[in-house]
Every structure is written in structure tokens, then in C-alpha cells.
Amino acid sequence: MLTVNPQRRINATEALKHPWICQRERVASVVHRQQTVDCLKKFNARRKLKGAILTTMLATRNFSSRSIVAKKGDGSHVKESTESNTTVEDDDCKEDRKVDRSATVIAREPEENGPGKCQVSLVPVIQRNDQVFNDGCARxxxxxxxxxxxxxxxxxxxxxxxxxxxxxxxxxxxxxxxxxxxxxxxxxxxxxxxxxxxxxxxxxxxxxxxxxxxxxxxxxxxxxxxxxxxxxxxxxxxxxxxxxxxxxxxxxxxxxxxxxxxxxxxxxxxxxxxxxxxxx
Incomplete structure (x- = not known):
């Protein structure tokens, strides 16, 4: 029934006579069952991975326009962003995910001959179903x-x-x-x-x-x-x-x-x- 060419596609009468329909107790429950289950598992795993990747990409894009630099003094001081949260909807999973822009800050000590500034990178914290999994994609x-x-x-x-x-x-x-x-x-x-x-x-x-x-x-x-x-x-x-x-x-x-x-x-x-x- 999924054949594109209508001349090669079976009609409704032939479909009703197919063993998959008329003998479904013996055929449909046995033939290709394990193969179908394996394919569904693979599809579901890829769907979840795709959703996590898309969410991470969007969160990273929101942070890419922001640069944080702390001047060298008695100690390194870094200001953290405290903007409001952004809600991201994943088209595949249809679940709401909240991106907390209060990011984890990683500061590196300046080099001996450096300009006297520390380099800062932001690790976005992603919330899903009220559970933080900032390292979920990494795992x-x-x-x-x-x-x-x-x-x-x-x-x-x-x-x-x-x-x-x-x-x-x-x-x-x-x-x-x-x-x-x-x-x-x-x-x-x-x-x-x-x-x-x-x-x-x-x-x-x-x-x-x-x-x-x-x-x-x-x-x-x-x-x-x-x-x-x-x-x-x-x-x-x-x-x-x-x-x-x-x-x-x-x-x-x-x-x-x-x-x-x-x-x-x-x-x-x-x-x-x-x-x-x-x-x-």
C-alpha cells in the first residue's frame, strides 16, 4: 500500500486478502516483530539525542553574543548574568525545556606574560522537568x-x-x-x-x-x-x-x-x- 506507483500498488481488496490482515494472529504477531522493535528503539534514541542537541545549540547561540572579562586585581571578579529564563520547545519531544542563563563560570589564571586578564567561558545550565542536566549531552x-x-x-x-x-x-x-x-x-x-x-x-x-x-x-x-x-x-x-x-x-x-x-x-x-x- 506504500508503493508510490499506482500501477504496482495493490488495491484494497488485495490488501484485505494479505496474510498480514487475514491471518494476523499467526503472521502479524510474529513476522518482523523483533526487527520492528529494534528499529523503534533506534528511532526513539536518535529522536531524544536530536532534541538534546537542538536545545543545546539554541542555548549556546543565546550566550554566544555575550563576553565576560574580569580585570586583574587582588582577586579575579566575574559578574554572572542574571537575566530571566528562556523557554525552548523541542519539536521532536514536545516537552518544555528551560534554559537558565545564570551560567556556571570557569575562570583561567592569566599567563605570566599575558595582558593581565583571565579568560572566562560559560557552561549553560539546562533544566528539563525541573531537573538540571547540564552534563546530559556530554554524557x-x-x-x-x-x-x-x-x-x-x-x-x-x-x-x-x-x-x-x-x-x-x-x-x-x-x-x-x-x-x-x-x-x-x-x-x-x-x-x-x-x-x-x-x-x-x-x-x-x-x-x-x-x-x-x-x-x-x-x-x-x-x-x-x-x-x-x-x-x-x-x-x-x-x-x-x-x-x-x-x-x-x-x-x-x-x-x-x-x-x-x-x-x-x-x-x-x-x-x-x-x-x-x-x-x-
Missing amino acids: GSSSLDSEEEARKQEIVKLTEQLVEAITVGDYEAYTKLCDPHLTSFEPEALSNLVEGMEFHKFYFDNVLGKFRKAINTTILNPNVHLLGDEAACIAYVRLSQYIDRQGVPHTEQAEETRVWHRHDGRWQHIHFHRSQNGSK
Whole structure:
């Protein structure tokens, strides 16, 4: 019924015959119920966060035109604003929020060679439902930062497992982390885009883990970019140390970029780009 094209949209008679309507006791109460609940929870959380952000932005804008400077003397004296309160209505939450302009004042001591003035910043105090939560947005931001950092660390750990599987030549562990349609650009492919696992299997079967006695791999400066909730990209420098048959140590360096995608709750490696190796 939500289809925009009227030629493809079902009519009222067909809608009444749909299992969602005529068999709602067996279908509507089971199908997509948990998925719908999860989506509603996400929507509600984003709605509340948006309301808090908008209120904070408006409160900050009201204070941005005001500058407070205290002259240096025997002590630092700061005048606080005592203007009347302003009521802000949040369109999403439909709740009244009061912004108290009697702000918390943070004064910094002047530098030794400074102009003899202390710098002052204002932290607005926001009241909601008669409860002060001036650090509410800060806590929400901190929670989001912690969640993002945990997801980034998860991507780093998965990449370490993938590189370890390559280092020891464990093709089974490698395939568990990779999408069957993995695509890549790497020096062995001679600048061509390779799709699938067969190209990489050749090196697992004939090269990796067979001709080198010991390999030590180090991942340097991993940088993770979260691409929404279901994708991530990691870039890093990979150093590989090994001893050849003559007992001479070698170090190889490669710059790698790998893309991960979460499908059915499990992360899979779907694409990578590896630069030309250099030895010294």
C-alpha cells in the first residue's frame, strides 16, 4: 500500500486478502516483530539525542553574543548574568525545556606574560522537568564515543586475525573472515581487479607458510573509518620480518586498506588494496 506507483500498488481488496490482515494472529504477531522493535528503539534514541542537541545549540547561540572579562586585581571578579529564563520547545519531544542563563563560570589564571586578564567561558545550565542536566549531552556524547571506539577496536582485532591467517598460511581461517566474492587490487594481480578466492588460494597452497621459517608481522598506525552501522574501512602499514634460507633477515613493508561489511550480524572482509612491497 506504500508503493508510490499506482500501477504496482495493490488495491484494497488485495490488501484485505494479505496474510498480514487475514491471518494476523499467526503472521502479524510474529513476522518482523523483533526487527520492528529494534528499529523503534533506534528511532526513539536518535529522536531524544536530536532534541538534546537542538536545545543545546539554541542555548549556546543565546550566550554566544555575550563576553565576560574580569580585570586583574587582588582577586579575579566575574559578574554572572542574571537575566530571566528562556523557554525552548523541542519539536521532536514536545516537552518544555528551560534554559537558565545564570551560567556556571570557569575562570583561567592569566599567563605570566599575558595582558593581565583571565579568560572566562560559560557552561549553560539546562533544566528539563525541573531537573538540571547540564552534563546530559556530554554524557550522551561520551556514550556514543565509547560505542564507536569499541567498534573500531573490533575492526582492528578482526584485521589482526586476518593478517595472522595470511602469515601462517591458514586458508580455512582466512575464508571464514572473507566474503566469497572478495575483490582486491594487489601487486600480484598486475593492477587488475581480482574477484573471488581462487586467486588467493594459489598462494596459500604454494607459497605462504612453506618457504619461510619464521615470519613476524606488525600492524602500524591502524586508522578505522566507520561507514554507518554495517560497514567500516581500515588503513594501516604492515611490516613483515623473516629470515631467508641463507640466514639473512629481511623486512617487507606494505600499505593496506581493507573494507569490512557486517552481514547477518557477522563481519566479513569484502575488499582490500595492497601496495607494492619494499624490502631492506
